[in-house]
Amino acid sequence: xxxxxxxxxxxxxxxxxxxxxxxxxxxxxxxxxxxxxxxxxxxxxxxxxxxxxxxxxxxxxxxxxxxxxxxxxxxxxxxxxxxxxxxxxxxxxxxxxxxxxxxxxxxxxxxxxxxxxxxxxxxxxxxxxxxxxxxxxxxxxxxxxxxxxxxxxxxxxxxxxxxxxxxxxxxxxxxxxxxxxxxxxxxxxxxxxxxxxxxxxxxxxxxxxxxxxxxxxxxxxxxx
Numbered sequence: 001x002x003x004x005x006x007x008x009x010x011x012x013x014x015x016x017x018x019x020x021x022x023x024x025x026x027x028x029x030x031x032x033x034x035x036x037x038x039x040x041x042x043x044x045x046x047x048x049x050x051x052x053x054x055x056x057x058x059x060x061x062x063x064x065x066x067x068x069x070x071x072x073x074x075x076x077x078x079x080x081x082x083x084x085x086x087x088x089x090x091x092x093x094x095x096x097x098x099x100x101x102x103x104x105x106x107x108x109x110x111x112x113x114x115x116x117x118x119x120x121x122x123x124x125x126x127x128x129x130x131x132x133x134x135x136x137x138x139x140x141x142x143x144x145x146x147x148x149x150x151x152x153x154x155x156x157x158x159x160x161x162x163x164x165x166x167x168x169x170x171x172x173x174x175x176x177x178x179x180x181x182x183x184x185x186x187x188x189x190x191x192x193x194x195x196x197x198x199x200x201x202x203x204x205x206x207x208x209x210x211x212x213x214x215x216x217x218x219x220x221x222x223x224x
Contacts, residue, residue: 088142093193
C-alpha cells in the first residue's frame with residue numbers, strides 16, 4: 001500500500017482533533033470538569049489515549065479549545081443564518097443572543113469554562129479563540145465602530161460579564177434582563193436577533209452539538 005499523502009494525513013489529524021473536541025464538550029457538559037478525565041475524553045472520541053497528549057498540552061487547554069470552538073461555531077451559525085444580512089445592528093443582536101443562549105442552554109459547561117478562566121493559568125490562547133475573536137471584531141466593525149481595537153474588548157468583556165451573571169450560583173440574573181441591558185447599550189430593538197418568543201418551544205435551543213463537530217464516526221479502538 002503506498003504511503004498516505006500529506007493532505008490525507010492532515011485531514012485525518014483534523015478529524016481526530018474534531019472528535020476529541022466534541023467529546024470534551026459533551027463530557028464536561030454532562031459531568032463537569034473535575035469528573036472528566038483525559039481518558040474519558042479519548043474513550044468517548046474513540047481515539048487512542050496517547051493522541052490527546054499529542055494534540056493538546058493538557059486537559060485545561062483541550063477543554064478551553066473545545067468551548068471556544070463551540071462558541072465560535074454557535075456565533076458563526078447565528079451570524080450567517082437565513083435571512084443573511086450585512087446589517088451591523090442585526091449582526092450585533094445575533095451575536096449577543098448566540099453567546100447568552102449558550103449560558104442558558106449549556107449552564108454547566110459554560111460555568112466550568114468561566115471558572116477555568118479565573119484559575120491561575122487563566123486564559124489560554126488557541127486557534128479556536130482566535131476565530132471567535134475574528135467574528136466578534138467583524139461584528140463590532142459592521143456595527144459602525146471607529147476604533148475596533150478599543151470597542152472589541154468592551155463587547156467581549158460585556159458578554160463575558162453577562163454570562164457570568166447568568167450563571168452565578170445562588171444569585172443568577174435572568175437572561176432576558178441581561179439581554180435587555182446589552183441591547184440598550186448597543187441601541188438595538190428587542191425584536192432583532194433571536195428574541196425569546198422566536199426561539200424553540202420551552203425557550204431551549206436544539207441540544208444536538210453534532211453540527212459543530214462534523215466528522216466521520218469514530219473508529220473502534222482495536223487495542224481493547
